[in-house]
Amino acid sequence: MEHFGVYLAFHAGARGQPLSRHSAAQYFRQVKCCLLDEYPVQGGAVEQQLLSLGRTLEQHCIKRESGGFVKKAVACTKESLKKMTSYLYSTASCASDYQDAALLCLLWYLFGRASDLTFVRKQQLSIGAGEVFFIRFIRVKTSDEQALSLFPDGDPATCPLLALALALIVQESPCAALLNHLPVKSKDVPVELTESIPLLGLLDDSSTRASSQAPTTSCTTSIKPVAGIHALVNRLLDRVAGPAGVEDALTSHSFRRGGAQHANACSELTVQWIFDRGAWNLTTTNKAFANVFNTPKEDHQVAKVLSGMSPRQASVLPSLGIFDSGTQEEIRAVSYKLFNASHGLANKSFNLSSGVIDVLTATLIQHYPALMEFNEDAPAMKTIQRCTEASGVTTTSLLAWSQQLARSTANTKATADDLMGGNAKAKVVFDHQSALIERLIEVNRNLEARVNLLESTNTYAAGKTSACENQK
Structure with a gap:
């Protein structure tokens, strides 16, 4: 030994x-x-x-000295997280870009290892009795089950709820996994495709496709093993960190370390609360307490600090309850089209709860101006525009709903006024109004261009008609 x-x-x-x-x-x-x-x-x-x-x-x-030996993972700061997610949002060209952004956000907010998110399912998202957003998952290394709270972040680039909403609306097919682009272990399936194999099972299982596409004449063909979750995260960081302006050599473990260090910087949080959220030392008392409540109040305070709030600051999830019944029906008609891969399906494991869909939809609407600033032609924006047009909702209505949600959120941040000299509420409203004004100016500019084009076309047609009459 x-x-x-x-x-x-x-x-x-x-x-x-x-x-x-x-x-x-x-x-x-x-x-x-x-x-x-x-x-x-x-x-x-x-x-x-x-x-x-x-x-x-x-x-x-x-x-061991650093020369020639492994160093500890560099902590990922929230500023580095913002740079990477902003880069992914602004350059998004496919659904996996939004899922990658959600993966990075969840790793940082949940103090998670990359393997912890492999088995997270849609059914594990819920809204608690205190209007708190919860996600349940299992720590793969320790087999401990946790239910951790998530709060909305005022910055769209680092908001975990917005990242989840964008990742879910771009899913192309129904599935039970929250992030369906993560690699999973291959299941034992028949080599030949038969009618007894469900279609969704074939779509989710790469080993079946590989076996069906392999030549039948060779029985010794070796299939290259699928890369693990840690390799996927490391390749993602190699691809994104440099162009995003992150100089540190981040790894898959950097997010667990960075989130904990960010929470530890708050003097109002104790080390034990941070340890409990990261499952570093789950005791029998903590497990018994978790059976009574979703998560302790201390975990709520840690989650608020991670979302850029003070530990005791009041926070309310974005809600459709601030709208009248008619507007709620219009918004839900849009949301059911947005989350068509996670709503109304016969297989209940593929569906999100109605409360989760309402919160994620309200988050999308609230940050709609910011999403347009990131990339107006991104896949998620095209999905939102397609669903709103199909429901008869205009861009002006979306901007008006966004403004109303921003005001409702600002009214719940009374505690933050002390931290920002009494101007926190006004600053939030003014910033959101500035973004809305810019979007409305652009909408009016596009309308003016269309009107001018229509007028020029009518003038040309009228002139051509009068010329024909003069010739006659």
């Missing part, structure tokens, strides 16, 4: 770099437990020695 520990400390991984401290300790622990199970008689005599060797290995990995 001593030689094995030295081997782990200096062994180069897949990227040619030594194993991280956690990986080396995990491999050592697995072999130790396997040997103790296989030789229980000798276990009592060597157990303490093996524990001592494990501690020595961990301390050695901690004290």
